[in-house]
Amino acid sequence: MPDVLTELLTLHPSPPRHRSAVIAAACTAAPVLIGGTLHQPGLGLGASTGALAALYGGRGAPLRDAAAVGGAGLALTAGMALGGTLAGQAWGAVLGTAMWTCLVSAIFSVANARPPGIVMPVLVCAAGAGLPPGHAVQRAAAVAAVAACATVLTWGAARPRRAVSGTGLAIRRTDVRRLAAELPASPVPWAATRAATAVALAGSFSLLCQLGRPSWAMAAAGAVLGRGGHAASANARARLRGAGTAVGCVLAGALAALEPRGIMLAALLASLTYITELVVIRNYALAMVFVTPLGVLLATSAAPASAVTGTTVDRLLETVSGCLAAVVAGQMVTRRWAVVQRRRAIAAVLERTAELLEHPQAGAAPVHRARGRLALVSERTAGERRGVRAAAAALDPVAAAAEELAERATNGALAEAGDETVPVALRHFARLVRDGRPRPSRSFPAPLTELATGLNAWLTADIADRARHGGACAVAARASSATHNTFPPRQESIMTSTVLPVTVQNAVDAANAGDTDAFLACFSPDGAVDDWGRLFRGHQAIRRWSDAEFIGVSVRLTVTGVRRSGDTVTVSAEVGGDGFNGPSHFAFTLTGERVALMRITA
Known part of the structure; x- marks a missing residue:
């Protein structure tokens, strides 16, 4: 009562x-x-x-x-x-x-x-x-x-x-x-x-x-x-x-x-x-x-x-x-459906990213649409019953790595690297994600290390799961995967710890305290929030978003992990409050002592 x-x-x-x-x-x-x-x-x-x-x-x-x-x-x-x-x-x-x-x-x-x-x-x-x-x-x-x-x-x-x-009910004819x-x-x-x-x-x-x-x-x-x-x-x-x-x-x-x-x-x-x-x-x-x-x-x-x-x-x-x-x-959803939907969405992000690198003059709109679809699929699967949610969540590291690569490609960071093998490798990874089966690969470009590691971990766990439930054929597949490493060891290190940088810690504390002004103070004047593909740039836009969907709904963030790669700090957290509830990743891109972008993904 x-x-x-x-x-x-x-x-x-x-x-x-x-x-x-x-x-x-x-x-x-x-x-x-x-x-x-x-x-x-x-x-x-x-x-x-x-x-x-x-x-x-x-x-x-x-x-x-x-x-x-x-x-x-x-x-x-x-x-x-x-x-x-x-x-x-x-x-x-x-x-x-x-x-x-x-x-x-x-x-x-x-x-x-x-x-x-x-x-x-x-x-x-x-x-x-x-x-x-x-x-x-x-x-x-x-x-x-x-x-x-x-x-x-x-x-x-x-x-x-x-x-x-939300655009109402208007669909452009070209779409x-x-x-x-x-x-x-x-x-x-x-x-x-x-x-x-x-x-x-x-x-x-x-x-x-x-x-x-x-x-x-x-x-x-x-x-x-x-x-x-x-x-x-x-x-x-x-x-x-x-x-x-x-x-x-x-x-x-x-x-x-x-x-x-x-x-x-x-x-x-x-x-x-x-x-x-x-x-x-x-x-x-x-x-x-x-x-x-x-x-x-x-x-x-x-x-x-x-x-x-x-x-x-x-x-x-x-x-x-x-x-x-x-x-x-x-309750009408199966684990297979949730995993397949998320695999397709991740693969689409990788494919659109490869296309952007090959044809930058075409623009980043297809990448943004693919990321929006991935955000939608991630939000839907994160709200399903426990077994379905857990099966889909196994792809979280892969989704986060794909999102980060798409963001870097959109900003021109991958193109500046000048590695022509990146688009080819991205398409290879996209096929791997769609099929869900290991394909031996001797090498991969350095920018794709995190994606490769995430894929390798997911495939290993997926094959083990099939072996537990699929009988002799699955056991044979597991044995085959043991003799062929899908990817070689990591070629670059990513710092992992449980300590947050001061700026990120201040942002998390402000959100938990319900202090919107302190939260905004952590962002640069042209800072932005990317909430599952929706972009809110500038303090006023972030405030409107926060009032309606973040601090305004009494959000509570319980940090479960921290990963740092360059200027990006990715915080894994359990989200509570009166809005969305469940696991999420908050990727803070820092510029000096301010947040330039906070990207929220599954």
């Missing part, structure tokens, strides 16, 4: 969200009032879901904000159209909503959509499927109209400023072919399939148990897996959603018992929407306390008072079933 109360009462720092909250509240109240005036309250309530598009704004320049809200509005309109078409078809609604979840999950992942991601399109589709049959086109048009109003208001209210990560080519080999299809499976499980369970509102169960499952499909994320969000919903049911029952209508109903819905938008990033469980009465009021505003208790109980039961389905689906 104390843990639940702590989760409900703790507010984490976050950027201000008043602007998008006001727009969402206004766009929620207006259609309810208009629908009541036109004696079509049901249409007004359905149209108010278009206001959810406003939640995708408030994070950047006017054009980008409007594009994000407009794109989200299109997804909400399509979701309502599909859900309305499937209304009244119990199993058809479950299948259709699951397929919609898979599609929108893939699209939003490719487009790097902003939070709340796929949650709202899935919710609107499920809500449309739960409405009485008929009037699908009319409802979709009403949602589109409200979303268009939200887009215009976002454009008018936005102030020019630097955008944060379409590249994205389509990379999609099959990325973790996106699996994450989309897992989210769709959770929605299908939730809806099926609700129908089989005759709980009454499968749409709520499907919406809950989609929401739990909507912000990262790995097991750790699913488990945490399911717990928070369940706790918040349980408390929210009490508030929902009290508000619904008032039988609000007209202006009172519009005011309550607008207030709940406004509060939800303000707190959802700061405390997900607390946001559910207000989301629950919002959903109950939408469902009971046109129903008799006697239906309030049953609807509130349905909400709790459907949420529990949806959360359980998401937790089950969150």
Whole structure:
């Protein structure tokens, strides 16, 4: 009980969200009032879901904000159209909503959509499927109209400023072919399939148990897996959603018992929407306390008072079933899949680095994309269950070495070395990583020592693991590897110790103490943070990033190892706090007594 109360009462720092909250509240109240005036309250309530598009704004320049809200509005309109078409078809609604979840999950992942991601399109589709049959086109048009109003208001209210990560829903035309080519080999299809499976499980369970509102169960499952499909994320969000919903049911029952209508109903819905938008990033469980009465009021505003208790109980039961389905689906990953995904991502970084060295005039964009994909894969695999996480983590030294080589190639350091054998060796290593089998090699360029050592250690452990589980063939492979060293001994030394340089120690101490000013003081004026491929340069950009994702979420760093190579100090640490939790590497590149770059990888 104390843990639940702590989760409900703790507010984490976050950027201000008043602007998008006001727009969402206004766009929620207006259609309810208009629908009541036109004696079509049901249409007004359905149209108010278009206001959810406003939640995708408030994070950047006017054009980008409007594009994000407009794109989200299109997804909400399509979701309502599909859900309305499937209304009244119990199993058809479950299948259709699951397929919609898979599609929108893939699209939003490719487009790097902003939070709340796929949650709202899935919710609107499920809500449309739960409405009485008929009037699908009319409802979709009403949602589109409200979303268009939200887009215009976002454009008018936005102030020019630097955008944060997440581009909305805008994909440049030149990227379409590249994205389509990379999609099959990325973790996106699996994450989309897992989210769709959770929605299908939730809806099926609700129908089989005759709980009454499968749409709520499907919406809950989609929401739990909507912000990262790995097991750790699913488990945490399911717990928070369940706790918040349980408390929210009490508030929902009290508000619904008032039988609000007209202006009172519009005011309550607008207030709940406004509060939800303000707190959802700061405390997900607390946001559910207000989301629950919002959903109950939408469902009971046109129903008799006697239906309030049953609807509130349905909400709790459907949420529990949806959360359980998401937790089950969150475990749907194998060790083989995680290792293969990470091997492919590392190999892609090595191949793009080799291409950059051979054709520097082509630019470093492919290298940055490959590193971004590796960061995504590393983040996903680090959040899986223990066995999967451990198997993928065995590649950490290889990933760190590949990242460092890519960084040096991007900065021109490898090209300055003038060693023409480096690209050839990188391609050799890339093939080795993809295949996972040792290939005898007599020598390798000096800049690749750390990569070679990491690969050698991983392959040795991988072959031993196969020998334990694979029988005679694996034992033969182990014997073969014993007679052929994949790589010769290291040709350069890398200092290893447990003592941090003063500047790095100050940065770690400042982060643990929650002192943002002291943390920034460790960086040079043009210093930068590379967080899994996202770059934040300058003190102001680093402060915004830290407030939202690092010190602002009470990060705690427990140092487990330190490695120094030249001016780069790589700190291995267990990350705790209210954000990401798990092992990470922090590579500090020093310039004098200041940090020029802090790169965060798996």
